[in-house]
Amino acid sequence: MRDELVFYTNPMSRGRIVRWMLEETGVPYKTEIMTFGGTIKSPEYLAVNPMGKVPSIRHGKTVVTECAAICAYLADTFPEAGLAPKPDERGSYYRWMFFTAGPLEAAATNKALGFETPPDKARMAGYGCFSDVMKTLESAVSTTPYVAGNRFTAADVYVGSHIGWGLSIGTLEKRQAFVNYLGRITDRPAYKRATAIDDEAMKAAQ
Incomplete structure (x- = not known):
């Protein structure tokens, strides 16, 4: 039991x-x-x-x-x-899940609060600057159908939820790659x- x-x-x-x-x-x-x-x-x-x-x-x-x-x-x-790749295939899975928990979460929160990292202080911030985070996230959801490869995983639940919220409240730029990715993962019964x-x-x- x-x-x-x-x-x-x-x-x-x-x-x-x-x-x-x-x-x-x-x-x-x-x-x-x-x-x-x-x-x-x-x-x-x-x-x-x-x-x-x-x-x-x-x-x-x-x-x-x-x-x-x-x-x-x-x-x-x-x-x-x-919902998890095989242990020897988890590089992208861990990478993008924790990128979202760290740099993306911090960058989006700071944007919502109206805070912008001063260019001369970017190295002090864990995410650098907002534009770097957006470019990196766009690459993550454009390279393969799902963020960790060719099949849906728990990383898509986590990354996709943040993208969905960010697009709805304006803390993420409305890039077509984000919209397309969100459409792929939210058309699921669960x-x-x-x-x-x-x-x-x-x-x-x-």
Whole structure:
């Protein structure tokens, strides 16, 4: 019997990334909706994630936080879903997943906050400058059909979610390569199921 998998989230959060990933795995899970300013800062939840943020998962006795880590964990834990390349083919998989968790996330956040790296300080920033990040991301989603090669993986869930958000709120440039890539990966039953579940949860919360 498999350990219980509990998903802590809020439909207006990065939890949507993990919801999509969970739906891709096809494994059963229990959802705990955390409320901002309420249960998300409760002692019970802080014992799971001391940051008081979502998403998090608890799988038996194992707790994982941070979206990229959760996606990688789920891909490894449920290999029957085929969401990770073979170990000797994971270079691009790890590369672009953690590029997104680091440089892309930082660059997009700074853009949303109206901050631009001064040219003479670019070497101090982990991502250099915004234009470098956009050029690199465009290359990542244009070289092969999927970001880690010729088949869909957990890296596409993570990278694609960030591209989708960035295009919708204007923190990423609307380049055709991004639009094309997003179209390829979101025309999936798991993505549509996850979106419908979270959209319904948003309505219920309101």
